[in-house]
Amino acid sequence: MAQSTSHVQLLNAHDQSKVQIGNNYYNDSNHDRCITDLRLTDPRDDKERIQDTKGGLLRDSYSWVLNHDNFQRWRDDPQSLLLWIKGDPGKGKTMLLCGIIDELKKERDNCLSYFFCQATEEKLSNATAVLRGLIYLLVVQQPSLIWHVREKHDHAGRSLFEDSNAWYALRGILIAILKDPALKGTVIIIDALDECVTGLPELLKFIIEQSSLTSRVKWIVSSRNWQDIEEKLGRTKQKVRLQLELNQDSISKAVDIYIGCKVKELADLKNYDKETRDAVQRHLVGNADGTFLWVALVCKDLADSKAARKRHTLSKLKSFPPGLDPLYARMIEQISISDDTDICKEILAIASVVYRPITLEELKVLVELLEEDDYNDLPQIIKACGSFLTLREGVIYFVHQSAKDFLINKASDQILPSGTAHQHYALFSRSLGALSKTLRQVNDILRDNGNVHGFIQEKYLYWLECLGLLRSMSEGVKAVHKLEALVKNAEAQQLTKLLRDARRFILSNRRPIEIAPLQAYTSALVFSPEHSLIRELFKKEEPGWMILKPRMEADWNACL
Structure with a gap:
């Protein structure tokens, strides 16, 4: 089929059972099945979930990047095809990309496809899933592109996207889509490359190759300051690098705006007087060091605190050390002296080794120290795990990948004293025990x-x-x-x-x-x-x- 003839035409208006794509005819039910099989997750829903979990998107906290010379160079220069935003954990990279997506949506000529990698969720942490998400958004927005998928899917079915050759099949499909003359001007955005646990080298190679081919397709990626990512993306010639640590003034102003918003929420919740409100704001501004996550964690702790008097609030505020790792270390110390220390540490150990976020119902089975009388208190026990975890719609998530990294790399002697392998075996054993209570002889x-x-x-x-x-x-x-x-x-x-x-x-x-x-x-x-x-x-x-x-x-x- 010639690519220049790629188009979709619905035939037989009575039953709408056929679709013409180029010179080929396809059954319309297979068209729907193809879309259904392709969808592993909808990145648009992931974006909404991430924004909601992080407390909403503030335009004033990301608008600085829109006027940045490097962003404008990437946007306006046809030779600048890749924008790489890099920075340390908690600097707001993900929310920055959410804001950029919202701004680019306003330009009607753009076809936007994006994916948010998350190491804490298996279906969002591998290179194959990234390609599936990107292709899904492209064909949903521009249905004529579906024939690139249908050519293989009609013969292979869902296994095309899931078997051992899925990466190679999806890579070929996306390359064909990006070469299709019918493709509109497109921006592809991939957040948190460092959280792509499986297949990162292949994904980086793909980005490097494809981001240098045509000015009709531009790319934005974000990552932490990782050496292996630096070595590969650093060789790309047609890129624009935007390093957050080199834009400290802009980041600090954005964090100050974020602090103002969070302090207002705290003041309304806790009924702060003006003096307390101003003192909280001064302390946060003076210690945030350009880190959104640090502010979010401290404000969450203050919001959950039972401290009512002004002097108690200020005393608690001063107990939060600057920097993410010191803050995480303090959270571990607080857990160690709490009444629920053992059960909290067990929950953190479980969350650290599972391959996807688990539900409260699943946690009830896996926590050895949990008594049946504790089931109703489980959300409160989760809240007692410092601010490492967050509960959303009955599912337990890490508040940030850096929180999980800290537990595994710097607090494993307290959370996983017998090692990761022992924890995996414990979960395996408890899972078998739960199954044995409900299994029945098939006969x-x-x-x-x-x-x-x-x-x-x-x-x-x-x-x-x-x-x-x-x-x-x-x-x-x-x-x-x-x-x-x-x-x-x-x-x-x-x-x-x-x-x-x-x-x-x-x-x-x-x-x-x-x-x-x-x-x-x-x-x-x-x-x-x-x-x-x-x-x-x-x-x-x-x-x-x-x-x-x-x-x-x-x-x-x-x-x-």
Whole structure:
């Protein structure tokens, strides 16, 4: 297919079942499935979550970068294709990029694609996920680009994005998209390269290669001051470097604005008088050292504090040392003298080694010291873990990657005294213990007139409708095949017979139900054999408006 002919045209307005892309025709349901399979996470939602978790985005705290010579050079010079924003932890790089995204959105000609790497979440911390997120936003904004994905996805399905060759497949797809003449002027933004735990060298190589090819595509990346990132990106010729430590005046002014906002919130919450408010603001300005995160952590501690009197507030304020690491060390000291010291340290140890953020329900299983009476107090116990952790919608996150780094690298003797491997084994052991409480022998449920038998008899057709709505008919087919094999071993004759019919039913009707899930109650039933067990069980669901129904064969085709 010639790239210059890339376009999308909807055919057959009645059922909207075909899409023409270039000279090829695709089934529209496969188009939707492709988008669904491609989406691992929506970076737009990640951005909203990050902004919300960090207390909202202040334009005055990032607007300085818009007038910075290096940013304007990147924006206006067609030869400056890569802007690299680098700085130490807590300097506001992520929120800076959130602000830049909002400003670039105002320029209607821009197609924006971005991704926020987060080492604390597995699906946001690998190079393959980065490419998936970037491609997803590009094809959502410019649907004609989907054919680059569909060419491979129509043959491979979801495994295209998940198997051992996923990086290479996605890299090829994104390269093809970036070369497509139909692609609008595009800005690609990747935040926190240092938090790409898996595949960072490959991702850096990709960025270096692609960011030097065309002025139609410009790049912005951010990272900490890491030597290995410096060595690779430092060789790029068409880049503009913006180092936050070299812009201390601008950063300090932005932090001062942020402090003003946080102090106002504190004053309203704690009913500070003007003298207390001014004293808090002076102390924060004098000790922040251009670090947004330090201010956020101190203000959170003050907000959670029960100190009511002015002298108590000021005394507590002076106990916070300048700098992130000293502040983290103080938090560990406070935990060590608290009533919940052991359970807090165990929770921090668990959070430090798990590969994704865990929920409160999961934590209940994993914390050995947690009694059943403590379950309702768990949110309060999380709050007692200094300010290392934050709880959002029932999920426990580190407040910042630097907090996790500190626990592992500088406080492991207190949090992980027996080592990381021992902690992994402890979690493994407790997980097995939890499973053993609910596991049942498979033969206990795979029997005639058991739970599974009842489900197939009463809910099977409704389950197929749900599979259709979820675009998951293929997974349903595999599940029925697997279940049928298990039941054969269990020697349940009636259930085996029913599952054989259920397998034939789903194989025969998967396409109609996938395209239009409500066909489960119409064509799937009336075009099934007269003696189909599923048809007989759900005869009441056959359409009443159909007076004359087709006469079908007695049994299924032997090929099914």
